[in-house]
Amino acid sequence: MAIYGDFEYHAFNDIIKVLQRHSGVLFMRTALAGRSVELHLRQGTLQAVFVDGFPVNEPLRVRDTVRQLVSGARGEYSFEAGPTEYQLALPMNELIREALSGSAIPDQQLPHQDTRFEVVASAQSMPLPESLRASWASLSPLLRGGASASDLASQLRVSLPEARAELYRFRAAGLIAPQRAAAQAQASAQPAGPVRRLLSALRRLTGGSAA
Known part of the structure; x- marks a missing residue:
């Protein structure tokens, strides 16, 4: 045929x-x-x-x-x-x-090409959608240290729109987060240090807020 x-x-x-x-x-x-x-x-x-x-x-x-x-x-x-x-x-x-x-994803919903994302700590325990398994297996090592759509497009020789769309899919699945947000989430999850414990104690004693 x-x-x-x-x-x-x-x-x-x-x-x-x-x-x-x-x-x-x-x-x-x-x-x-x-x-x-x-x-x-x-x-x-x-x-x-x-x-x-x-x-x-x-x-x-x-x-x-x-x-x-x-x-x-x-x-x-x-x-x-x-x-x-x-x-x-x-x-x-x-x-x-x-x-x-x-x-069909509106351009304004796609991540900026230079915004760096990294894998969130809970990604390992999340159920992975079938449609993302192959790409996640190959891209997650690059994202562990942080990567932007521009980085992915350059390293993998793919178009910038597809790299942005792939990061959009990963973020929608809860697998990645912008590096600053991920760092803040990690910091908030860490045990409070001596200074933070002291400030918390002062707030409890005074009933107000300590700067």
């Missing part, structure tokens, strides 16, 4: 729906600003991604690639049924749904 066409006449999402039950390689010659993309698909599951011939395995980069295809794939495409390489196992429908929901 072979399919040929142009994204001028068919949306990327519609092509994926047609290929939902098929296995093979979807090749897009100039889909991403002139760069070629290969998607290895197996009955609705994304098995591998190549951009200009190079494999893309980092979950955030994979999602960013799909997001860019959803929002503006260009040029001709072709699909050849057959064997696929296996590097990933990600449901295409879920990736497209995340791309669409991410694009």
Whole structure:
């Protein structure tokens, strides 16, 4: 089975729906600003991604690639049924749904590109949403020391909008917090030192507040 066409006449999402039950390689010659993309698909599951011939395995980069295809794939495409390489196992429908929901987040709700976030202490005990597990496993080590969307975009070679959206998802799940807020929460959780205990005692004796 072979399919040929142009994204001028068919949306990327519609092509994926047609290929939902098929296995093979979807090749897009100039889909991403002139760069070629290969998607290895197996009955609705994304098995591998190549951009200009190079494999893309980092979950955030994979999602960013799909997001860019959803929002503006260009040029001709072709699909050849057959064997696929296996590097990933990600449901295409879920990736497209995340791309669409991410694009709907108002820009003012996304974190500033230079705001640094870090992992909160309670993250280890939190139930992790299925859709975040792969990216959290790869990004949480970077966030433990603090990182901004600009940092992630630079280190992982993903677009700044996708890095901001990923931090938005992590923060919404309660996994990260801005570094200053996280530091304040940690300080408030620490036992009171001698000076703080003395001030508390003075407040109790005087019935007022001590500066």
